[in-house]
Each structure stands twice: as C-alpha cells, then as structure tokens.
Amino acid sequence: MSAETIDLNSVVTLVVHHKVRCEALPSYEAWLRRTVAAARRQPGHLGVNVIRPDGEGAMFTTVVRFARAGQLQAWIDSRERAELVAEVLPLLEEGDHPLIHNDAEFWFTPEHGNVRQPPKWKQALLTYLVISPLTMVIPPLWGPAFERFPVLAGVVPSNLLVTLCIVLPVVYLIMPWVTRRCAGWLNAN
Structure with missing residues (x-):
C-alpha cells in the first residue's frame, strides 16, 4: 500500500x-x-x-x-x-x-490502564513543538523542485506535498518516539 x-x-x-x-x-x-x-x-x-x-x-x-x-x-x-x-x-x-x-x-494513551491521559495542554504543546520545526524546514527543502516544476509550486499542489511530508513522519515516526521519551513529563501531576 x-x-x-x-x-x-x-x-x-x-x-x-x-x-x-x-x-x-x-x-x-x-x-x-x-x-x-x-x-x-x-x-x-x-x-x-x-x-x-x-x-x-x-x-x-x-x-x-x-x-x-x-x-x-x-x-x-x-x-x-x-x-x-x-x-x-x-x-x-x-x-x-x-x-x-x-x-x-x-x-497520548498511557501505557498502563491505571494512568489517566495527560492534560490537553501538554498534548497540544508537545504536538506544537514537534510540528513547528517541520513547518520551517520542509517547505524550503521543496524549493528546488518547485522552481524546476512550476506546476508543483501552485498553492494546492505545494501544500499537499509539504503537508504529506510533515504528517507521515509525525504520525509514524516522530510522535510515537517523542511521547515515549516525554512520558514522565506527560504523566506528571
């Protein structure tokens, strides 16, 4: 797939x-x-x-x-x-x-059922801290491709490509790793 x-x-x-x-x-x-x-x-x-x-x-x-x-x-x-x-x-x-x-x-689901989910503000902050740097790094990486293939530089195609390059690593690689590394902070009172 x-x-x-x-x-x-x-x-x-x-x-x-x-x-x-x-x-x-x-x-x-x-x-x-x-x-x-x-x-x-x-x-x-x-x-x-x-x-x-x-x-x-x-x-x-x-x-x-x-x-x-x-x-x-x-x-x-x-x-x-x-x-x-x-x-x-x-x-x-x-x-x-x-x-x-x-x-x-x-x-953000705790590993053990007896622990509650972290507060929404911690979830939002961690997600923001993961996505923000990517929104600054990924678009410039596409710059040469957008210059060479102007059809990709349009608002819709460029946003679709940049968003795909941010969402896939965040969902499959970064957030699972980051939430494991930050579990202590996420679950602290």
Missing part, C-alpha cells in the same frame, strides 16, 4: 503487552520474530514496533499498525494469530493483553 492511498484518519494500532517469564525469554524472542513476520504479510499492514524491556522486568510491548480497522480485525480474528497466541501463553506470566487504538489517540 503506497503512502498516497493511506487515509491517515483510518489508521488503527494494535498494542500488545506481554510479561514474559524470565526463563522463557529466548523462546519468546523466537516466537516474536515469527509473529512479526506473520503480521507483515497481512493486507493493510503498515509497520511493527517492538519495545523491549529496559533493565528490570520482562515486559514487551508490540505495536502493530494497519491501514483500516477491518484489516486489523481480520488479523486479530485469523486462525494464524490464534495459533500464535495459544503457543505463547505458556511463556507469559499474565497472558495476552491486546488493545486497539486509532493512531491519534494512541500518541
């Missing part, structure tokens, strides 16, 4: 938390590689990120994005995923915990 055909408003995310038994870590890693490969083969798959434990504990968080809710639901309901989940359950301390989010709410 190309970037031009993705409706960013319909992107959905499956987040799975697994607390792995310490003695089962090598088996879990092997299972995880097979599961990630299986998810990548699914229609509408947009990417997988695995957040491995840092330091103590063995809590893995896997984030899987799909272009549409129906495509994600097909993966969740698939026989292949059911077999993979059944295979991993003996390796886990607390079972399989999948959560589905649309991408906009996922940015």
Whole structure:
C-alpha cells in the first residue's frame, strides 16, 4: 500500500503487552520474530514496533499498525494469530493483553490502564513543538523542485506535498518516539 492511498484518519494500532517469564525469554524472542513476520504479510499492514524491556522486568510491548480497522480485525480474528497466541501463553506470566487504538489517540494513551491521559495542554504543546520545526524546514527543502516544476509550486499542489511530508513522519515516526521519551513529563501531576 503506497503512502498516497493511506487515509491517515483510518489508521488503527494494535498494542500488545506481554510479561514474559524470565526463563522463557529466548523462546519468546523466537516466537516474536515469527509473529512479526506473520503480521507483515497481512493486507493493510503498515509497520511493527517492538519495545523491549529496559533493565528490570520482562515486559514487551508490540505495536502493530494497519491501514483500516477491518484489516486489523481480520488479523486479530485469523486462525494464524490464534495459533500464535495459544503457543505463547505458556511463556507469559499474565497472558495476552491486546488493545486497539486509532493512531491519534494512541500518541497520548498511557501505557498502563491505571494512568489517566495527560492534560490537553501538554498534548497540544508537545504536538506544537514537534510540528513547528517541520513547518520551517520542509517547505524550503521543496524549493528546488518547485522552481524546476512550476506546476508543483501552485498553492494546492505545494501544500499537499509539504503537508504529506510533515504528517507521515509525525504520525509514524516522530510522535510515537517523542511521547515515549516525554512520558514522565506527560504523566506528571
């Protein structure tokens, strides 16, 4: 699926938390590689990120994005995923915990259900701080292309191209990374 055909408003995310038994870590890693490969083969798959434990504990968080809710639901309901989940359950301390989010709410959804969402002003400030520098950097990068191809320099085509070059990295790369790095501030009282 190309970037031009993705409706960013319909992107959905499956987040799975697994607390792995310490003695089962090598088996879990092997299972995880097979599961990630299986998810990548699914229609509408947009990417997988695995957040491995840092330091103590063995809590893995896997984030899987799909272009549409129906495509994600097909993966969740698939026989292949059911077999993979059944295979991993003996390796886990607390079972399989999948959560589905649309991408906009996922940015600021706390990792653990007992923590509330950050205040809206913090969400707005962080989003502003991420998008503002991009709005200053991306348009000049397109300058040479706009000079060479004047048809792209029109108000509509240039705005569409610049916006696409800002939105895609923000949604898929920057905001997920920034919200993880700023989690302490976002969730502080």
